[in-house]
Amino acid sequence: MEKHTTSRRSFISNSAKATLAITAGITASGSLMQACGQSGVGHAGFSTGFQQQPLPYAYNALEAAIDAMTMEIHYSKHAAAYATNLNDAAKAEGVDTSKPVEDVLAKISKYSAKMRNNGGGHYNHEFFWKSMTANSSEKPSGKLLTAIESGFNSFDSFKTQYGDAGKNRFGSGWAWLFIDGDKKLRIGSTPNQDNPLMDTSEIKGLPILGLDVWEHAYYLRYQNKRPDYIANWWKVVNWDVVQNRYASMM
């Protein structure tokens, strides 16, 4: 993982690359993503490789919200399969797996459904694991808290709107807090394993917080009660990581 605040700043000041992005007909949010993709360092202060990384805590660390068996199956079966299948697709489609997976997601319309589903699945889960901790602070602080309060009226209102995005996602998918092309915080959701980095996505931008609302993420403990899972999930959000992602892009 690599902080890329510096490289992102140097990109912004690099008018030649910016012109390239503009002449390529990229939208405002597209150029924001492209900025990171072209720098080769991924996005949000971190880049995601093609291999599954070790879980940053024990399976039972997040019991306040997610039981150990769910974590074990989710990480070692579901997420592991996305990584394996992504690498199969990358080999078949000639993708350079030494580059960040974000580069592929930004151009996912050019690839197969297998690449889209498993590239998204791999990226989303790597992002999700890092978004949680056993030692959650209840809320962010500093500039991120200010931006959330000004964008969504209050932190509680933000939690309600974000939770609704997860509850109202029909079937499987994700809820996101992301930065759009105007550097505004937005809440949205995507179906299946799509995410806002994808050029095919209805919502586009750089994610800083993601919530998996697939049944496999909560069914053992919560069964059909997705709202209860979402309500508890706030107890394990790693606001330090979310703040770092935000700060790296602002």
Ligand code: MN
């Ligand atoms: Mn999942």
